[in-house]
Amino acid sequence: WAFSDAERAQEIRSSPAILGANQLAILTTRNRRVLGIDLGEGKMVWEALVRKRCDASPVICDARAWVGGLDGNLYAFNAADGTEAWSYQLSGQLLASCAIGEGKILAVTDKGTVACFGE
Numbered sequence: 001w002a003f004s005d006a007e008r009a010q011e012i013r014s015s016p017a018i019l020g021a022n023q024l025a026i027l028t029t030r031n032r033r034v035l036g037i038d039l040g041e042g043k044m045v046w047e048a049l050v051r052k053r054c055d056a057s058p059v060i061c062d063a064r065a066w067v068g069g070l071d072g073n074l075y076a077f078n079a080a081d082g083t084e085a086w087s088y089q090l091s092g093q094l095l096a097s098c099a100i101g102e103g104k105i106l107a108v109t110d111k112g113t114v115a116c117f118g119e
Contacts, residue, residue, distance in 0.1 A: 001041060001042030002042060003037055003042045003043075003044070005044070011029065011030040011031075012027055012028070012029050012030070013030060013055060014027070014028050014054070014055060014056055014057040014058070014097075015057040016037075016057070016058070017057065017058040017059055017060045017065060018039070018060070019060050019063070019065075019079045019080075023038065023039040023040055024036050024037065024038060024039065024045060024079060024080075025037040025039055026058045026060065026065040026077075026079060027058070028053075028054035028055070028056070028057070028058055028067055029053070029054070030053045030054075030055065031053065032049050032050050032051070032052060032053050032054070033047050033048070033049060033050075034047065034048045034049075034050060034054065034058065034065065034067055034075075034077060034082070035047050036065075036079065036080075036081075036082050045082075046081055046082030047082060048077055048082045048083075048084060050067065050069045050071070050073070050075060051069060051071040051073065052069050052070040052071035053069070053070055054067050054068065054069045054070070054094075055070065055095060056068045056094060056095060056096050056097045056098075057097040058097070059097055059098050059099075059100050059105075060079060060100075061100045061105060063078065063079050063080065064076045064077060064078060064079055064085055064086075065077045065078075065079045066098050066100070066105055068094025068095075068096070068097070068098060068107055069093075069094055070093045070094070070095075071093075072089055072090050072091060072092055072093055072094065072109065073087045073088065073089055073090070073094075074087065074088045074090060074094060074098070074105075074107050074115070074117070075087045088115075088117070090107065090109050090113050090115055091109060091111050091113050092109030092110045092111030092112070092113055093109060093110045093111075094107055094108070094109055095109075095110055096108055102118075103118045103119050104116055104117065104118035104119070105117045105118055
């Protein structure tokens, strides 16, 4: 299969994240959308809108898709249905993907902020 959304033409410049148990690919687009794509059929299962585009690749941790935006927000979406679970405003743009490990999410901004979330 191939996924295409010609109605809302978009650029996807980041790598997808894959949620294994639900067989979903999570994608970010340059037109402010975060998409959940069913890997079995190639169909969009959900979409969420953010305030500004997301150029960085999403990451998956604890069944959530973590996405950094150019608006300086770090977003957490429930990966199964795309509902926004959490967001946090940082100073600067999040241009790079977050790092995950040991129950922590690490985000960096273009203004030199390094933020660690988790236990």
